[in-house]
Amino acid sequence: MDNKQLISTELTGKIALVTGGTKGIGKAIADRLAQAGATVIITARNEPADNQIEHHFIKADLAKAEETAPVINGILKEFGTIDILVNNMGGSSSPSGGFSTLTDExxxxxxxxxLLAxxxxxxxxxxxxxxxxxxVIIHISSLSGVIPLWESLGAYAVAKAALINYSKSLSKEVTPKGVRVLTVSPGMVKTDTMDGYLKSLSIEAGLSVEEITQSVMDKLGGIPMGRMANPQDIAEMVGYLVSPRASYLSGANYIIDGGSNPTV
Ligand SMILES: NC(=O)c1ccc[n+]([C@@H]2O[C@H](COP(=O)([O-])OP(=O)(O)OC[C@H]3O[C@@H](n4cnc5c(N)ncnc54)[C@H](OP(=O)(O)O)[C@@H]3O)[C@@H](O)[C@H]2O)c1
Structure with missing residues:
Protein backbone atom coordinates (compact mmCIF):
# COMPACT_ATOMS: atom_id res chain seq x y z
CA MET A 1 0.00 0.00 0.00
CA ASP A 2 1.55 3.38 -0.96
CA ASN A 3 1.33 6.55 1.17
CA LYS A 4 -1.58 7.98 -0.80
CA GLN A 5 -3.68 4.84 -0.31
CA LEU A 6 -2.76 4.77 3.38
CA ILE A 7 -3.95 8.37 3.89
CA SER A 8 -7.20 7.69 2.08
CA THR A 9 -8.13 4.82 4.38
CA GLU A 10 -6.38 5.44 7.69
CA LEU A 11 -9.41 7.07 9.37
CA THR A 12 -12.00 4.65 7.99
CA GLY A 13 -14.52 3.79 10.70
CA LYS A 14 -13.61 6.84 12.80
CA ILE A 15 -16.19 9.47 13.77
CA ALA A 16 -14.83 13.04 13.80
CA LEU A 17 -16.43 16.23 15.10
CA VAL A 18 -15.08 19.54 13.76
CA THR A 19 -16.58 22.63 15.41
CA GLY A 20 -16.89 25.56 13.01
CA GLY A 21 -16.44 23.16 10.11
CA THR A 22 -18.40 25.12 7.51
CA LYS A 23 -15.78 27.70 6.54
CA GLY A 24 -12.08 28.47 6.40
CA ILE A 25 -9.72 26.25 8.36
CA GLY A 26 -12.53 24.13 9.84
CA LYS A 27 -13.91 23.27 6.41
CA ALA A 28 -10.44 22.33 5.14
CA ILE A 29 -9.95 20.09 8.20
CA ALA A 30 -13.38 18.45 7.76
CA ASP A 31 -12.61 17.77 4.07
CA ARG A 32 -9.16 16.37 4.91
CA LEU A 33 -10.51 13.98 7.57
CA ALA A 34 -13.26 12.80 5.22
CA GLN A 35 -10.64 12.18 2.50
CA ALA A 36 -8.89 9.87 4.96
CA GLY A 37 -12.11 7.90 5.42
CA ALA A 38 -13.62 9.45 8.59
CA THR A 39 -17.32 10.15 9.04
CA VAL A 40 -17.28 13.91 9.72
CA ILE A 41 -19.77 15.94 11.75
CA ILE A 42 -19.52 19.74 11.57
CA THR A 43 -21.17 22.46 13.65
CA ALA A 44 -21.77 26.17 13.05
CA ARG A 45 -24.48 28.76 13.65
CA ASN A 46 -25.28 29.09 9.93
CA GLU A 47 -25.59 26.60 7.10
CA PRO A 48 -22.80 26.89 4.53
CA ALA A 49 -23.56 29.79 2.18
CA ASP A 50 -23.61 27.64 -0.96
CA ASN A 51 -25.90 25.09 0.75
CA GLN A 52 -23.42 22.42 -0.28
CA ILE A 53 -23.18 20.38 2.88
CA GLU A 54 -20.75 17.52 2.30
CA HIS A 55 -20.57 16.43 5.95
CA HIS A 56 -23.14 15.84 8.73
CA PHE A 57 -24.09 19.42 9.61
CA ILE A 58 -25.47 20.39 13.02
CA LYS A 59 -26.64 23.93 13.53
CA ALA A 60 -25.46 25.12 16.96
CA ASP A 61 -23.93 28.09 18.74
CA LEU A 62 -21.40 26.26 20.89
CA ALA A 63 -20.18 29.54 22.38
CA LYS A 64 -23.41 29.39 24.43
CA ALA A 65 -22.98 27.28 27.55
CA GLU A 66 -26.55 26.00 27.54
CA GLU A 67 -26.30 24.60 23.98
CA THR A 68 -23.19 22.47 24.50
CA ALA A 69 -24.44 19.48 26.50
CA PRO A 70 -27.70 18.96 24.51
CA VAL A 71 -25.88 19.26 21.16
CA ILE A 72 -23.07 16.87 22.13
CA ASN A 73 -25.49 14.40 23.74
CA GLY A 74 -27.56 14.46 20.53
CA ILE A 75 -24.45 13.71 18.44
CA LEU A 76 -23.38 10.88 20.75
CA LYS A 77 -26.88 9.40 20.62
CA GLU A 78 -26.97 9.51 16.83
CA PHE A 79 -23.40 8.43 16.04
CA GLY A 80 -22.62 6.33 19.14
CA THR A 81 -19.18 7.82 19.77
CA ILE A 82 -16.68 10.49 18.76
CA ASP A 83 -13.12 9.30 18.10
CA ILE A 84 -11.65 12.60 16.91
CA LEU A 85 -12.60 16.04 18.21
CA VAL A 86 -11.25 19.16 16.53
CA ASN A 87 -12.08 22.28 18.53
CA ASN A 88 -11.65 24.68 15.62
CA MET A 89 -14.41 27.24 16.20
CA GLY A 90 -13.01 30.58 17.33
CA GLY A 91 -12.33 34.16 16.39
CA SER A 92 -12.94 37.67 17.65
CA SER A 93 -15.16 40.63 16.93
CA SER A 94 -13.41 42.91 19.44
CA PRO A 95 -12.18 46.28 18.17
CA SER A 96 -8.51 47.08 17.68
CA GLY A 97 -6.82 49.85 19.70
CA GLY A 98 -5.35 48.20 22.79
CA PHE A 99 -6.46 47.94 26.41
CA SER A 100 -8.59 51.07 26.57
CA THR A 101 -10.92 49.98 23.77
CA LEU A 102 -11.68 46.56 25.28
CA THR A 103 -14.74 46.44 27.53
CA ASP A 104 -15.68 43.59 29.87
CA GLU A 105 -18.10 42.45 27.18
CA LEU A 115 -11.49 29.18 25.67
CA LEU A 116 -14.68 28.20 27.47
CA ALA A 117 -16.43 26.75 24.41
CA VAL A 136 -7.75 12.43 19.97
CA ILE A 137 -8.56 16.03 20.83
CA ILE A 138 -7.12 18.93 18.84
CA HIS A 139 -7.37 22.54 20.00
CA ILE A 140 -6.92 25.15 17.28
CA SER A 141 -5.17 28.06 18.99
CA SER A 142 -3.16 30.80 17.28
CA LEU A 143 0.35 32.17 16.91
CA SER A 144 -1.04 35.24 18.68
CA GLY A 145 -1.28 33.03 21.78
CA VAL A 146 2.53 33.13 21.91
CA ILE A 147 3.18 36.44 20.08
CA PRO A 148 0.48 38.84 21.32
CA LEU A 149 -0.52 41.57 18.86
CA TRP A 150 -1.83 44.03 21.45
CA GLU A 151 -3.01 46.66 18.97
CA SER A 152 -5.57 44.40 17.33
CA LEU A 153 -6.03 41.09 19.10
CA GLY A 154 -5.58 41.67 22.85
CA ALA A 155 -8.39 39.64 24.42
CA TYR A 156 -8.37 37.02 21.65
CA ALA A 157 -4.61 36.45 22.10
CA VAL A 158 -5.05 36.03 25.86
CA ALA A 159 -7.85 33.49 25.32
CA LYS A 160 -5.72 31.55 22.81
CA ALA A 161 -2.73 31.58 25.21
CA ALA A 162 -5.01 30.18 27.92
CA LEU A 163 -6.22 27.53 25.46
CA ILE A 164 -2.62 26.39 24.86
CA ASN A 165 -2.05 26.12 28.61
CA TYR A 166 -5.36 24.31 29.17
CA SER A 167 -4.62 21.88 26.31
CA LYS A 168 -1.26 20.99 27.87
CA SER A 169 -2.83 20.54 31.27
CA LEU A 170 -5.59 18.30 29.87
CA SER A 171 -3.02 16.20 28.02
CA LYS A 172 -1.19 15.55 31.29
CA GLU A 173 -4.45 14.37 32.84
CA VAL A 174 -5.89 12.16 30.10
CA THR A 175 -2.93 10.90 28.02
CA PRO A 176 -2.21 8.18 30.64
CA LYS A 177 -5.85 7.14 30.15
CA GLY A 178 -5.53 6.70 26.37
CA VAL A 179 -6.65 10.09 25.01
CA ARG A 180 -4.15 12.22 23.07
CA VAL A 181 -4.54 16.01 23.34
CA LEU A 182 -2.70 18.41 21.03
CA THR A 183 -2.69 22.08 20.06
CA VAL A 184 -2.24 23.52 16.57
CA SER A 185 -1.40 27.23 16.41
CA PRO A 186 -1.63 28.78 12.95
CA GLY A 187 -0.05 32.09 12.02
CA MET A 188 -1.90 34.15 9.41
CA VAL A 189 -4.21 31.98 7.31
CA LYS A 190 -5.94 33.21 4.16
CA THR A 191 -9.62 32.71 4.95
CA ASP A 192 -12.62 34.93 4.18
CA THR A 193 -12.60 36.03 7.82
CA MET A 194 -8.92 37.01 7.60
CA ASP A 195 -9.63 38.96 4.40
CA GLY A 196 -12.50 40.79 6.17
CA TYR A 197 -10.33 41.49 9.21
CA LEU A 198 -7.51 42.95 7.10
CA LYS A 199 -10.03 45.04 5.16
CA SER A 200 -11.50 46.53 8.35
CA LEU A 201 -7.99 47.25 9.72
CA SER A 202 -7.09 48.95 6.44
CA ILE A 203 -10.15 51.21 6.66
CA GLU A 204 -9.37 52.08 10.31
CA ALA A 205 -5.72 52.87 9.47
CA GLY A 206 -6.42 54.62 6.15
CA LEU A 207 -4.05 52.22 4.37
CA SER A 208 -4.51 49.83 1.46
CA VAL A 209 -5.23 46.16 2.20
CA GLU A 210 -1.76 45.29 0.83
CA GLU A 211 -0.10 47.85 3.14
CA ILE A 212 -1.99 46.71 6.23
CA THR A 213 -1.31 43.03 5.40
CA GLN A 214 2.41 43.83 5.19
CA SER A 215 2.19 45.79 8.46
CA VAL A 216 0.54 42.85 10.30
CA MET A 217 3.11 40.45 8.82
CA ASP A 218 5.90 42.82 9.97
CA LYS A 219 4.50 42.94 13.52
CA LEU A 220 4.77 39.15 13.62
CA GLY A 221 8.45 39.65 12.75
CA GLY A 222 7.78 38.89 9.07
CA ILE A 223 6.80 35.61 7.43
CA PRO A 224 9.95 33.97 6.02
CA MET A 225 7.73 31.90 3.72
CA GLY A 226 6.56 35.19 2.21
CA ARG A 227 2.84 34.40 2.29
CA MET A 228 -0.05 33.54 4.56
CA ALA A 229 -0.90 29.86 5.03
CA ASN A 230 -3.76 28.28 3.11
CA PRO A 231 -6.43 26.50 5.20
CA GLN A 232 -5.19 23.23 3.63
CA ASP A 233 -1.73 23.77 5.18
CA ILE A 234 -3.34 23.61 8.62
CA ALA A 235 -5.66 20.73 7.65
CA GLU A 236 -2.71 18.63 6.50
CA MET A 237 -1.07 18.92 9.92
CA VAL A 238 -4.33 18.06 11.71
CA GLY A 239 -4.88 15.11 9.35
CA TYR A 240 -1.50 13.76 10.41
CA LEU A 241 -1.89 14.47 14.14
CA VAL A 242 -5.19 12.60 14.45
CA SER A 243 -3.91 9.60 12.47
CA PRO A 244 -2.37 6.41 13.88
CA ARG A 245 0.93 7.63 12.39
CA ALA A 246 1.07 10.20 15.22
CA SER A 247 0.25 7.71 17.99
CA TYR A 248 3.16 8.84 20.20
CA LEU A 249 2.26 12.55 20.03
CA SER A 250 0.44 14.27 22.86
CA GLY A 251 0.74 17.49 24.86
CA ALA A 252 2.57 19.52 22.21
CA ASN A 253 1.68 22.80 20.50
CA TYR A 254 2.40 22.75 16.75
CA ILE A 255 2.98 26.23 15.35
CA ILE A 256 2.30 26.53 11.61
CA ASP A 257 3.40 30.02 10.68
CA GLY A 258 5.72 29.90 7.65
CA GLY A 259 8.63 30.51 10.04
CA SER A 260 7.33 33.73 11.74
CA ASN A 261 7.83 32.81 15.38
CA PRO A 262 11.24 34.29 16.28
CA THR A 263 11.81 32.19 19.40
CA VAL A 264 13.45 28.75 19.61
N1 LIG B 1 -7.57 32.65 9.89
C1 LIG B 1 -6.47 32.83 10.58
O1 LIG B 1 -5.54 33.53 10.17
C2 LIG B 1 -6.28 32.15 11.92
C3 LIG B 1 -5.02 32.26 12.52
C4 LIG B 1 -4.81 31.63 13.74
C5 LIG B 1 -5.83 30.92 14.33
N2 LIG B 1 -7.04 30.84 13.73
C6 LIG B 1 -8.08 30.08 14.41
O2 LIG B 1 -8.53 29.06 13.55
C7 LIG B 1 -9.90 28.78 13.78
C8 LIG B 1 -10.70 28.92 12.50
O3 LIG B 1 -10.49 30.23 11.99
P1 LIG B 1 -11.04 30.66 10.54
O4 LIG B 1 -10.27 31.87 10.17
O5 LIG B 1 -11.07 29.49 9.65
O6 LIG B 1 -12.51 31.09 10.95
P2 LIG B 1 -13.82 31.35 10.02
O7 LIG B 1 -13.45 31.25 8.59
O8 LIG B 1 -14.39 32.61 10.56
O9 LIG B 1 -14.76 30.14 10.41
C9 LIG B 1 -15.18 30.02 11.74
C10 LIG B 1 -16.12 28.84 11.84
O10 LIG B 1 -16.61 28.76 13.17
C11 LIG B 1 -18.03 28.97 13.15
N3 LIG B 1 -18.36 29.77 14.32
C12 LIG B 1 -17.96 30.98 14.66
N4 LIG B 1 -18.52 31.38 15.81
C13 LIG B 1 -19.30 30.36 16.18
C14 LIG B 1 -20.14 30.16 17.29
N5 LIG B 1 -20.30 31.09 18.23
N6 LIG B 1 -20.81 28.99 17.39
C15 LIG B 1 -20.67 28.03 16.44
N7 LIG B 1 -19.87 28.17 15.37
C16 LIG B 1 -19.20 29.34 15.25
C17 LIG B 1 -18.32 29.67 11.85
O11 LIG B 1 -19.63 29.46 11.37
P3 LIG B 1 -20.84 30.45 11.80
O12 LIG B 1 -20.34 31.84 11.71
O13 LIG B 1 -21.92 30.11 10.85
O14 LIG B 1 -21.19 30.07 13.20
C18 LIG B 1 -17.33 28.96 10.93
O15 LIG B 1 -17.79 27.69 10.58
C19 LIG B 1 -10.33 29.75 14.89
O16 LIG B 1 -10.21 29.14 16.14
C20 LIG B 1 -9.32 30.87 14.77
O17 LIG B 1 -9.17 31.57 15.96
C21 LIG B 1 -7.30 31.44 12.53
Missing part, protein backbone atom coordinates in the same frame (compact mmCIF):
# COMPACT_ATOMS: atom_id res chain seq x y z
CA UNK A 106 -15.32 42.16 24.57
CA UNK A 107 -13.18 40.18 27.03
CA UNK A 108 -16.06 37.89 27.96
CA UNK A 109 -17.03 37.24 24.32
CA UNK A 110 -13.46 36.36 23.31
CA UNK A 111 -12.94 34.15 26.36
CA UNK A 112 -16.26 32.35 25.83
CA UNK A 113 -15.69 31.63 22.14
CA UNK A 114 -11.98 30.76 22.24
CA UNK A 118 -13.70 24.13 23.77
CA UNK A 119 -13.46 23.45 27.51
CA UNK A 120 -17.20 22.65 27.59
CA UNK A 121 -17.13 20.56 24.40
CA UNK A 122 -14.20 18.54 25.79
CA UNK A 123 -16.05 18.05 29.09
CA UNK A 124 -19.11 16.70 27.27
CA UNK A 125 -17.15 14.31 25.01
CA UNK A 126 -14.26 13.13 27.19
CA UNK A 127 -16.24 10.62 29.30
CA UNK A 128 -16.94 8.48 26.20
CA UNK A 129 -13.29 8.68 25.10
CA UNK A 130 -12.08 7.76 28.58
CA UNK A 131 -14.51 4.87 28.75
CA UNK A 132 -13.06 3.29 25.61
CA UNK A 133 -9.52 4.47 26.53
CA UNK A 134 -8.93 6.09 23.13
CA UNK A 135 -9.50 9.32 21.27
Missing amino acids: HWENDLHLN PVRVDRAILPTMLEKKSG
Whole structure:
Protein backbone atom coordinates (compact mmCIF):
# COMPACT_ATOMS: atom_id res chain seq x y z
CA MET A 1 0.00 0.00 0.00
CA ASP A 2 1.55 3.38 -0.96
CA ASN A 3 1.33 6.55 1.17
CA LYS A 4 -1.58 7.98 -0.80
CA GLN A 5 -3.68 4.84 -0.31
CA LEU A 6 -2.76 4.77 3.38
CA ILE A 7 -3.95 8.37 3.89
CA SER A 8 -7.20 7.69 2.08
CA THR A 9 -8.13 4.82 4.38
CA GLU A 10 -6.38 5.44 7.69
CA LEU A 11 -9.41 7.07 9.37
CA THR A 12 -12.00 4.65 7.99
CA GLY A 13 -14.52 3.79 10.70
CA LYS A 14 -13.61 6.84 12.80
CA ILE A 15 -16.19 9.47 13.77
CA ALA A 16 -14.83 13.04 13.80
CA LEU A 17 -16.43 16.23 15.10
CA VAL A 18 -15.08 19.54 13.76
CA THR A 19 -16.58 22.63 15.41
CA GLY A 20 -16.89 25.56 13.01
CA GLY A 21 -16.44 23.16 10.11
CA THR A 22 -18.40 25.12 7.51
CA LYS A 23 -15.78 27.70 6.54
CA GLY A 24 -12.08 28.47 6.40
CA ILE A 25 -9.72 26.25 8.36
CA GLY A 26 -12.53 24.13 9.84
CA LYS A 27 -13.91 23.27 6.41
CA ALA A 28 -10.44 22.33 5.14
CA ILE A 29 -9.95 20.09 8.20
CA ALA A 30 -13.38 18.45 7.76
CA ASP A 31 -12.61 17.77 4.07
CA ARG A 32 -9.16 16.37 4.91
CA LEU A 33 -10.51 13.98 7.57
CA ALA A 34 -13.26 12.80 5.22
CA GLN A 35 -10.64 12.18 2.50
CA ALA A 36 -8.89 9.87 4.96
CA GLY A 37 -12.11 7.90 5.42
CA ALA A 38 -13.62 9.45 8.59
CA THR A 39 -17.32 10.15 9.04
CA VAL A 40 -17.28 13.91 9.72
CA ILE A 41 -19.77 15.94 11.75
CA ILE A 42 -19.52 19.74 11.57
CA THR A 43 -21.17 22.46 13.65
CA ALA A 44 -21.77 26.17 13.05
CA ARG A 45 -24.48 28.76 13.65
CA ASN A 46 -25.28 29.09 9.93
CA GLU A 47 -25.59 26.60 7.10
CA PRO A 48 -22.80 26.89 4.53
CA ALA A 49 -23.56 29.79 2.18
CA ASP A 50 -23.61 27.64 -0.96
CA ASN A 51 -25.90 25.09 0.75
CA GLN A 52 -23.42 22.42 -0.28
CA ILE A 53 -23.18 20.38 2.88
CA GLU A 54 -20.75 17.52 2.30
CA HIS A 55 -20.57 16.43 5.95
CA HIS A 56 -23.14 15.84 8.73
CA PHE A 57 -24.09 19.42 9.61
CA ILE A 58 -25.47 20.39 13.02
CA LYS A 59 -26.64 23.93 13.53
CA ALA A 60 -25.46 25.12 16.96
CA ASP A 61 -23.93 28.09 18.74
CA LEU A 62 -21.40 26.26 20.89
CA ALA A 63 -20.18 29.54 22.38
CA LYS A 64 -23.41 29.39 24.43
CA ALA A 65 -22.98 27.28 27.55
CA GLU A 66 -26.55 26.00 27.54
CA GLU A 67 -26.30 24.60 23.98
CA THR A 68 -23.19 22.47 24.50
CA ALA A 69 -24.44 19.48 26.50
CA PRO A 70 -27.70 18.96 24.51
CA VAL A 71 -25.88 19.26 21.16
CA ILE A 72 -23.07 16.87 22.13
CA ASN A 73 -25.49 14.40 23.74
CA GLY A 74 -27.56 14.46 20.53
CA ILE A 75 -24.45 13.71 18.44
CA LEU A 76 -23.38 10.88 20.75
CA LYS A 77 -26.88 9.40 20.62
CA GLU A 78 -26.97 9.51 16.83
CA PHE A 79 -23.40 8.43 16.04
CA GLY A 80 -22.62 6.33 19.14
CA THR A 81 -19.18 7.82 19.77
CA ILE A 82 -16.68 10.49 18.76
CA ASP A 83 -13.12 9.30 18.10
CA ILE A 84 -11.65 12.60 16.91
CA LEU A 85 -12.60 16.04 18.21
CA VAL A 86 -11.25 19.16 16.53
CA ASN A 87 -12.08 22.28 18.53
CA ASN A 88 -11.65 24.68 15.62
CA MET A 89 -14.41 27.24 16.20
CA GLY A 90 -13.01 30.58 17.33
CA GLY A 91 -12.33 34.16 16.39
CA SER A 92 -12.94 37.67 17.65
CA SER A 93 -15.16 40.63 16.93
CA SER A 94 -13.41 42.91 19.44
CA PRO A 95 -12.18 46.28 18.17
CA SER A 96 -8.51 47.08 17.68
CA GLY A 97 -6.82 49.85 19.70
CA GLY A 98 -5.35 48.20 22.79
CA PHE A 99 -6.46 47.94 26.41
CA SER A 100 -8.59 51.07 26.57
CA THR A 101 -10.92 49.98 23.77
CA LEU A 102 -11.68 46.56 25.28
CA THR A 103 -14.74 46.44 27.53
CA ASP A 104 -15.68 43.59 29.87
CA GLU A 105 -18.10 42.45 27.18
CA HIS A 106 -15.32 42.16 24.57
CA TRP A 107 -13.18 40.18 27.03
CA GLU A 108 -16.06 37.89 27.96
CA ASN A 109 -17.03 37.24 24.32
CA ASP A 110 -13.46 36.36 23.31
CA LEU A 111 -12.94 34.15 26.36
CA HIS A 112 -16.26 32.35 25.83
CA LEU A 113 -15.69 31.63 22.14
CA ASN A 114 -11.98 30.76 22.24
CA LEU A 115 -11.49 29.18 25.67
CA LEU A 116 -14.68 28.20 27.47
CA ALA A 117 -16.43 26.75 24.41
CA PRO A 118 -13.70 24.13 23.77
CA VAL A 119 -13.46 23.45 27.51
CA ARG A 120 -17.20 22.65 27.59
CA VAL A 121 -17.13 20.56 24.40
CA ASP A 122 -14.20 18.54 25.79
CA ARG A 123 -16.05 18.05 29.09
CA ALA A 124 -19.11 16.70 27.27
CA ILE A 125 -17.15 14.31 25.01
CA LEU A 126 -14.26 13.13 27.19
CA PRO A 127 -16.24 10.62 29.30
CA THR A 128 -16.94 8.48 26.20
CA MET A 129 -13.29 8.68 25.10
CA LEU A 130 -12.08 7.76 28.58
CA GLU A 131 -14.51 4.87 28.75
CA LYS A 132 -13.06 3.29 25.61
CA LYS A 133 -9.52 4.47 26.53
CA SER A 134 -8.93 6.09 23.13
CA GLY A 135 -9.50 9.32 21.27
CA VAL A 136 -7.75 12.43 19.97
CA ILE A 137 -8.56 16.03 20.83
CA ILE A 138 -7.12 18.93 18.84
CA HIS A 139 -7.37 22.54 20.00
CA ILE A 140 -6.92 25.15 17.28
CA SER A 141 -5.17 28.06 18.99
CA SER A 142 -3.16 30.80 17.28
CA LEU A 143 0.35 32.17 16.91
CA SER A 144 -1.04 35.24 18.68
CA GLY A 145 -1.28 33.03 21.78
CA VAL A 146 2.53 33.13 21.91
CA ILE A 147 3.18 36.44 20.08
CA PRO A 148 0.48 38.84 21.32
CA LEU A 149 -0.52 41.57 18.86
CA TRP A 150 -1.83 44.03 21.45
CA GLU A 151 -3.01 46.66 18.97
CA SER A 152 -5.57 44.40 17.33
CA LEU A 153 -6.03 41.09 19.10
CA GLY A 154 -5.58 41.67 22.85
CA ALA A 155 -8.39 39.64 24.42
CA TYR A 156 -8.37 37.02 21.65
CA ALA A 157 -4.61 36.45 22.10
CA VAL A 158 -5.05 36.03 25.86
CA ALA A 159 -7.85 33.49 25.32
CA LYS A 160 -5.72 31.55 22.81
CA ALA A 161 -2.73 31.58 25.21
CA ALA A 162 -5.01 30.18 27.92
CA LEU A 163 -6.22 27.53 25.46
CA ILE A 164 -2.62 26.39 24.86
CA ASN A 165 -2.05 26.12 28.61
CA TYR A 166 -5.36 24.31 29.17
CA SER A 167 -4.62 21.88 26.31
CA LYS A 168 -1.26 20.99 27.87
CA SER A 169 -2.83 20.54 31.27
CA LEU A 170 -5.59 18.30 29.87
CA SER A 171 -3.02 16.20 28.02
CA LYS A 172 -1.19 15.55 31.29
CA GLU A 173 -4.45 14.37 32.84
CA VAL A 174 -5.89 12.16 30.10
CA THR A 175 -2.93 10.90 28.02
CA PRO A 176 -2.21 8.18 30.64
CA LYS A 177 -5.85 7.14 30.15
CA GLY A 178 -5.53 6.70 26.37
CA VAL A 179 -6.65 10.09 25.01
CA ARG A 180 -4.15 12.22 23.07
CA VAL A 181 -4.54 16.01 23.34
CA LEU A 182 -2.70 18.41 21.03
CA THR A 183 -2.69 22.08 20.06
CA VAL A 184 -2.24 23.52 16.57
CA SER A 185 -1.40 27.23 16.41
CA PRO A 186 -1.63 28.78 12.95
CA GLY A 187 -0.05 32.09 12.02
CA MET A 188 -1.90 34.15 9.41
CA VAL A 189 -4.21 31.98 7.31
CA LYS A 190 -5.94 33.21 4.16
CA THR A 191 -9.62 32.71 4.95
CA ASP A 192 -12.62 34.93 4.18
CA THR A 193 -12.60 36.03 7.82
CA MET A 194 -8.92 37.01 7.60
CA ASP A 195 -9.63 38.96 4.40
CA GLY A 196 -12.50 40.79 6.17
CA TYR A 197 -10.33 41.49 9.21
CA LEU A 198 -7.51 42.95 7.10
CA LYS A 199 -10.03 45.04 5.16
CA SER A 200 -11.50 46.53 8.35
CA LEU A 201 -7.99 47.25 9.72
CA SER A 202 -7.09 48.95 6.44
CA ILE A 203 -10.15 51.21 6.66
CA GLU A 204 -9.37 52.08 10.31
CA ALA A 205 -5.72 52.87 9.47
CA GLY A 206 -6.42 54.62 6.15
CA LEU A 207 -4.05 52.22 4.37
CA SER A 208 -4.51 49.83 1.46
CA VAL A 209 -5.23 46.16 2.20
CA GLU A 210 -1.76 45.29 0.83
CA GLU A 211 -0.10 47.85 3.14
CA ILE A 212 -1.99 46.71 6.23
CA THR A 213 -1.31 43.03 5.40
CA GLN A 214 2.41 43.83 5.19
CA SER A 215 2.19 45.79 8.46
CA VAL A 216 0.54 42.85 10.30
CA MET A 217 3.11 40.45 8.82
CA ASP A 218 5.90 42.82 9.97
CA LYS A 219 4.50 42.94 13.52
CA LEU A 220 4.77 39.15 13.62
CA GLY A 221 8.45 39.65 12.75
CA GLY A 222 7.78 38.89 9.07
CA ILE A 223 6.80 35.61 7.43
CA PRO A 224 9.95 33.97 6.02
CA MET A 225 7.73 31.90 3.72
CA GLY A 226 6.56 35.19 2.21
CA ARG A 227 2.84 34.40 2.29
CA MET A 228 -0.05 33.54 4.56
CA ALA A 229 -0.90 29.86 5.03
CA ASN A 230 -3.76 28.28 3.11
CA PRO A 231 -6.43 26.50 5.20
CA GLN A 232 -5.19 23.23 3.63
CA ASP A 233 -1.73 23.77 5.18
CA ILE A 234 -3.34 23.61 8.62
CA ALA A 235 -5.66 20.73 7.65
CA GLU A 236 -2.71 18.63 6.50
CA MET A 237 -1.07 18.92 9.92
CA VAL A 238 -4.33 18.06 11.71
CA GLY A 239 -4.88 15.11 9.35
CA TYR A 240 -1.50 13.76 10.41
CA LEU A 241 -1.89 14.47 14.14
CA VAL A 242 -5.19 12.60 14.45
CA SER A 243 -3.91 9.60 12.47
CA PRO A 244 -2.37 6.41 13.88
CA ARG A 245 0.93 7.63 12.39
CA ALA A 246 1.07 10.20 15.22
CA SER A 247 0.25 7.71 17.99
CA TYR A 248 3.16 8.84 20.20
CA LEU A 249 2.26 12.55 20.03
CA SER A 250 0.44 14.27 22.86
CA GLY A 251 0.74 17.49 24.86
CA ALA A 252 2.57 19.52 22.21
CA ASN A 253 1.68 22.80 20.50
CA TYR A 254 2.40 22.75 16.75
CA ILE A 255 2.98 26.23 15.35
CA ILE A 256 2.30 26.53 11.61
CA ASP A 257 3.40 30.02 10.68
CA GLY A 258 5.72 29.90 7.65
CA GLY A 259 8.63 30.51 10.04
CA SER A 260 7.33 33.73 11.74
CA ASN A 261 7.83 32.81 15.38
CA PRO A 262 11.24 34.29 16.28
CA THR A 263 11.81 32.19 19.40
CA VAL A 264 13.45 28.75 19.61
N1 LIG B 1 -7.57 32.65 9.89
C1 LIG B 1 -6.47 32.83 10.58
O1 LIG B 1 -5.54 33.53 10.17
C2 LIG B 1 -6.28 32.15 11.92
C3 LIG B 1 -5.02 32.26 12.52
C4 LIG B 1 -4.81 31.63 13.74
C5 LIG B 1 -5.83 30.92 14.33
N2 LIG B 1 -7.04 30.84 13.73
C6 LIG B 1 -8.08 30.08 14.41
O2 LIG B 1 -8.53 29.06 13.55
C7 LIG B 1 -9.90 28.78 13.78
C8 LIG B 1 -10.70 28.92 12.50
O3 LIG B 1 -10.49 30.23 11.99
P1 LIG B 1 -11.04 30.66 10.54
O4 LIG B 1 -10.27 31.87 10.17
O5 LIG B 1 -11.07 29.49 9.65
O6 LIG B 1 -12.51 31.09 10.95
P2 LIG B 1 -13.82 31.35 10.02
O7 LIG B 1 -13.45 31.25 8.59
O8 LIG B 1 -14.39 32.61 10.56
O9 LIG B 1 -14.76 30.14 10.41
C9 LIG B 1 -15.18 30.02 11.74
C10 LIG B 1 -16.12 28.84 11.84
O10 LIG B 1 -16.61 28.76 13.17
C11 LIG B 1 -18.03 28.97 13.15
N3 LIG B 1 -18.36 29.77 14.32
C12 LIG B 1 -17.96 30.98 14.66
N4 LIG B 1 -18.52 31.38 15.81
C13 LIG B 1 -19.30 30.36 16.18
C14 LIG B 1 -20.14 30.16 17.29
N5 LIG B 1 -20.30 31.09 18.23
N6 LIG B 1 -20.81 28.99 17.39
C15 LIG B 1 -20.67 28.03 16.44
N7 LIG B 1 -19.87 28.17 15.37
C16 LIG B 1 -19.20 29.34 15.25
C17 LIG B 1 -18.32 29.67 11.85
O11 LIG B 1 -19.63 29.46 11.37
P3 LIG B 1 -20.84 30.45 11.80
O12 LIG B 1 -20.34 31.84 11.71
O13 LIG B 1 -21.92 30.11 10.85
O14 LIG B 1 -21.19 30.07 13.20
C18 LIG B 1 -17.33 28.96 10.93
O15 LIG B 1 -17.79 27.69 10.58
C19 LIG B 1 -10.33 29.75 14.89
O16 LIG B 1 -10.21 29.14 16.14
C20 LIG B 1 -9.32 30.87 14.77
O17 LIG B 1 -9.17 31.57 15.96
C21 LIG B 1 -7.30 31.44 12.53
